[in-house]
Amino acid sequence: MAEKVIMLGNEAIARGAYEAGVKVSSAYPGTPSTEISEYLVQYKEEVYEEWAPNEKVAAEVAVGASLAGVRAMACMKHVGLNVAADPLYSVSYMGVNGGLVFVVADDPGLYSSQNEQDTRMVARAAQIPVIEPSDSAEAKEFFKTAFALSEEFDRPFIFRTTTRLAHSQGLVELCERVEPEDKPYVKDIRRTVMMPVNAKQRHIEIEQRGLELAEAANTLPINTVEMRDSKIGVITSGIPYQYVREALPDASVLKLGMVNPLPRKMIEAFASKVETLYIVEELDPVIEEQVKSWGIPAIGKEILTIQGEYSANMLRRAILGETLELKAPAEAPQRPPILCPGCPHRSVYYVLNKLKMHAAGDIGCYTLGAVPPLSVVDTTMCMGSSISTLHGMEKAKGKAYVKNWVAVIGDSTFLHTGVNSLMNMVYNQATGTVMILDNSTTGMTGHQDHAATGKTLQGDPAYAIDIPALCRAMGVKNVVTVNAFDTALLEKTIKEETAKEEVSVIITKSPCVLLDKSKKPLYKALPDQCKKCGMCMKPGCPAMTKLEDGTIRIDDTMCTGCGLCADLCKFGAIELAKAGE
Amino acid sequence: MAVKNIMIVGVGGQGTLLTSRILGGLTIAGGYDVKLSEVHGMAQRGGSVVTFVRYGEKVAEPIVEEGQADVIIAFERLEALRYAHFLKKDGVLIVNDWRIDPMPVVIGTAQYPEHILETLEQGHRVYRVNATEESRKLGNPRVFNLIVLGVAAQHMDFTKEQWYEVIEKTVPPRTIEINKKAFDVGYTLLS
Numbered sequence: 145m146a147e148k149v150i151m152l153g154n155e156a157i158a159r160g161a162y163e164a165g166v167k168v169s170s171a172y173p174g175t176p177s178t179e180i181s182e183y184l185v186q187y188k189e190e191v192y193e194e195w196a197p198n199e200k201v202a203a204e205v206a207v208g209a210s211l212a213g214v215r216a217m218a219c220m221k222h223v224g225l226n227v228a229a230d231p232l233y234s235v236s237y238m239g240v241n242g243g244l245v246f247v248v249a250d251d252p253g254l255y256s257s258q259n260e261q262d263t264r265m266v267a268r269a270a271q272i273p274v275i276e277p278s279d280s281a282e283a284k285e286f287f288k289t290a291f292a293l294s295e296e297f298d299r300p301f302i303f304r305t306t307t308r309l310a311h312s313q314g315l316v317e318l319c320e321r322v323e324p325e326d327k328p329y330v331k332d333i334r335r336t337v338m339m340p341v342n343a344k345q346r347h348i349e350i351e352q353r354g355l356e357l358a359e360a361a362n363t364l365p366i367n368t369v370e371m372r373d374s375k376i377g378v379i380t381s382g383i384p385y386q387y388v389r390e391a392l393p394d395a396s397v398l399k400l401g402m403v404n405p406l407p408r409k410m411i412e413a414f415a416s417k418v419e420t421l422y423i424v425e426e427l428d429p430v431i432e433e434q435v436k437s438w439g440i441p442a443i444g445k446e447i448l449t450i451q452g453e454y455s456a457n458m459l460r461r462a463i464l465g466e467t468l469e470l471k472a473p474a475e476a477p478q479r480p481p482i483l484c485p486g487c488p489h490r491s492v493y494y495v496l497n498k499l500k501m502h503a504a505g506d507i508g509c510y511t512l513g514a515v516p517p518l519s520v521v522d523t524t525m526c527m528g529s530s531i532s533t534l535h536g537m538e539k540a541k542g543k544a545y546v547k548n549w550v551a552v553i554g555d556s557t558f559l560h561t562g563v564n565s566l567m568n569m570v571y572n573q574a575t576g577t578v579m580i581l582d583n584s585t586t587g588m589t590g591h592q593d594h595a596a597t598g599k600t601l602q603g604d605p606a607y608a609i610d611i612p613a614l615c616r617a618m619g620v621k622n623v624v625t626v627n628a629f630d631t632a633l634l635e636k637t638i639k640e641e642t643a644k645e646e647v648s649v650i651i652t653k654s655p656c657v658l659l660d661k662s663k664k665p666l667y668k669a670l671p672d673q674c675k676k677c678g679m680c681m682k683p684g685c686p687a688m689t690k691l692e693d694g695t696i697r698i699d700d701t702m703c704t705g706c707g708l709c710a711d712l713c714k715f716g717a718i719e720l721a722k723a724g725e
Numbered sequence: 726m727a728v729k730n731i732m733i734v735g736v737g738g739q740g741t742l743l744t745s746r747i748l749g750g751l752t753i754a755g756g757y758d759v760k761l762s763e764v765h766g767m768a769q770r771g772g773s774v775v776t777f778v779r780y781g782e783k784v785a786e787p788i789v790e791e792g793q794a795d796v797i798i799a800f801e802r803l804e805a806l807r808y809a810h811f812l813k814k815d816g817v818l819i820v821n822d823w824r825i826d827p828m829p830v831v832i833g834t835a836q837y838p839e840h841i842l843e844t845l846e847q848g849h850r851v852y853r854v855n856a857t858e859e860s861r862k863l864g865n866p867r868v869f870n871l872i873v874l875g876v877a878a879q880h881m882d883f884t885k886e887q888w889y890e891v892i893e894k895t896v897p898p899r900t901i902e903i904n905k906k907a908f909d910v911g912y913t914l915l916s
Contacts, residue, residue, distance in 0.1 A: 150749045150759060175766030256766030279760070279787075312787040313749050313761040383787070390786040457790045470791045471810040474844075476803055477835035479827035481737060481772035509770060517832045588767060681831070686771055689826050690833075699825070701857060701866045 146317040153309040156280040156316050158183035160287030165323035168209035169193040170202035173589035174221030175256035176310035177249035188602050195601045198560040199224035203231045210244035213327035215291050219247040222263050233270045234338050237346040239298040241327050243291035247303045252426045253453040255307050262427040267302045267404050274302045274404040278385040280314035297357045308383045358405035366401025377418025384424045390456035406434055415440045426454050483512050485687040486704030488628035488654035493518040494683040495634045501548050506530040508554040509587045517684040528561025534576045535569050543575040547642055551578045556586035556594045569647050570619040577641045577648040583656040615649045628654035657704050663725035665705030671695040673717035680709040728781035730789040734808045735800030736825050737769040740870045745776040750891035751883050752780040760787040798877045801825050802841045817880045821873050822855040859910055868907040875911020
């Protein structure tokens with residue numbers, strides 16, 4: 145018997161890529177897709193994998209590898225697919241040489257995202273077939289199926305996961321790697337140069353391929369019918385299948401492994417055998433609207449939400465009408481995510497808050513500067529948007545208006561899509577100030593390297609893009625680098641740079657505290673010296689507690705010795721208890 | 726065997742992901758079908774985090790729902806309070822008697838509830854351990870979660886040898902000894 149191991153959904157996808165004979169993978173980190181690339185590194189002898197600066201680049205790298213004749217993939221989160229939408233819509237016309245799969249991870253319930261968009265909608269618009277697994281074992285096996293179908297039908301595929309699939313572990317049986325022979329590259333501009341004359345013809349051809357695939361879907365082994373009691377029939381796919389099995393063990397189920405295009409004949413036959421048909425899909429009614437458009441009566445979003453994740457109890461209530469007598473949750477104060485103790489962003493935001501500045505924000509840990517007590521970030525929309533948002537404000541209200549505004553963006557996000565926005569500021573004569581909070585890593589997703597860290601995904605040394613030099617090369621005359629914890633210098637610099645009538649870039653350079661594995665210093669509070677003024681509590685450090693008598697306690701298991709609190713105390717009531725090593 | 730439902734709750738950064746790897750390894754060693762569900766990403770930055778572990782003959786749903794947990798392992802008091810309603814009748818709640826203030830409490834817009842353990846003890850089987858203090862005695866406050874696991878081990882279906890084996894395989898090599906020592910502290914503490 146094959147060896148069974150426990151794997152995270154993302155780990156199983158990486159294993160599937162290895163077994164499928166994938167040779168090239170490119171990705172930009174994004175929860176919940178990040179770990180796929182990290183787990184792929186163990187197969188680096190066989191599979192080349194890299195971090196790209198953004199998802200558009202990653203998708204295009206995968207397209208290039210596919211055209212060259214090998215199996216290739218790109219990984220991203222749902223909003224990353226928006227960045228990669230440009231190549232996506234056109235590679236759909238081009239087709240593939242080696243199998244080509246884009247892994248796209250949706251986030252129902254918004255665990256770590258700015259919206260709840262449904263990738264299946266994008267896929268339908270771009271005419272890209274979609275495969276969706278329901279557990280780790282399927283994640284690995286279906287991934288191999290995706291490559292086989294991609295080559296058979298000359299279509300790039302999307303492999304759709306959700307947070308719950310990506311971050312759940314389950315048992316997986318390991319198989320050997322089967323590496324298909326590299327296909328020869330054959331020059332054929334009719335297929336690979338998408339100018340109108342060629343694209344017109346390809347559009348006709350891919351519509352035909354879509355019809356063939358839809359027909360084949362009726363007999364695909366990954367679309368399965370489980371006939372049980374005929375009173376209730378359910379069409380479902382992905383993680384919701386597990387909730388259906390848990391809540392409705394007697395129901396008949398049509399489980400879709402391929403959710404675009406749909407197997408119409410299979411669905412019609414299944415619908416005719418059951419009394420009431422339910423469609424259970426998280427997020428948008430993608431299956432439901434198509435099934436209903438064929439005149440098949442079904443119940444879906446009338447009783448099930450388009451927001452958030454589903455669960456077995458939700459189905460018990462909605463479909464079986466069960467009233468579950470459950471204890472109410474106790475009243476407890478919320479515990480939202482926060483900047484870590486010792487995070488350099490806290491220091492930067494403390495200074496911005498003190499100066500009563502507004503910040504156009506971006507995507508990363510530093511988004512957390514929006515909430516009290518820091519309350520500096522006013523906007524967060526998408527990767528790279530801080531700089532262009534600030535620019536729009538200036539053009540709307542004039543340069544005086546943005547004197548108390550800055551844009552804040554992380555190093556990885558700046559390289560992702562911030563560079564173009566800064567170029568736009570210089571080109572269009574803006575005067576705003578951009579702060580690049582450079583913590584030398586992609587922080588929020590769990591410390592991935594990028595083009596300015598000097599190391600590749602495979603662990604090899606690489607040229608580290610010089611961010612200040614890059615800004616200067618684009619024409620920014622005022623580029624200043626400051627240690628994030630030097631609050632006095634930072635305050636002075638922000639005042640000076642925002643006062644200038646030119647674009648300024650302030651780079652606050654301090655590594656992510658979680659990245660620095662050295663033994664950290666430790667501070668302690670001296671209650672006898674404490675004047676109970678509350679100054680040290682202003683930055684909102686989670687390692688600090690205000691005791692009932694108004695004095696402060698510093699939690700020695702959490703303090704990382706950044707010294708910001710001691711820096712703010714005018715009375716010497718916080719002192720170094722232990723030096724770092 | 727009926728599916729057993731375990732939850733690990735705590736504050737992002739407290740080591741819930743390491744703990745879930747240990748539990749995952751154990752259930753395989755026990756020959757069960759298993760599903761675990763974790764939280765990665767933003768909530769890991771000091772937010773409230775929960776890991777679900779389900780094992781038995783055949784497991785479908787990867788999450789534990791309200792009223793279904795056999796054991797809840799809480800690394801912090803407030804998080805024990807937040808998730809206690811997930812316990813089934815006769816379920817066991819193991820709590821690290823430790824307080825980490827959430828930001829609304831730090832900035833004074835909310836109060837940290839008083840007498841959490843006493844409240845919980847009125848409706849549930851609660852085992853409390855000050856694992857953070859105990860681990861300090863071992864010289865490494867980071868291994869507190871293995872002490873809590875040691876306590877929890879008495880309410881789960883695995884032998885001490887199975888726990889040892891999985892700890893050895895899961896934690897960084899140079900911390901194996903201290904982690905096993907921490908597990909022992911918990912294992913013998915309330916027995």
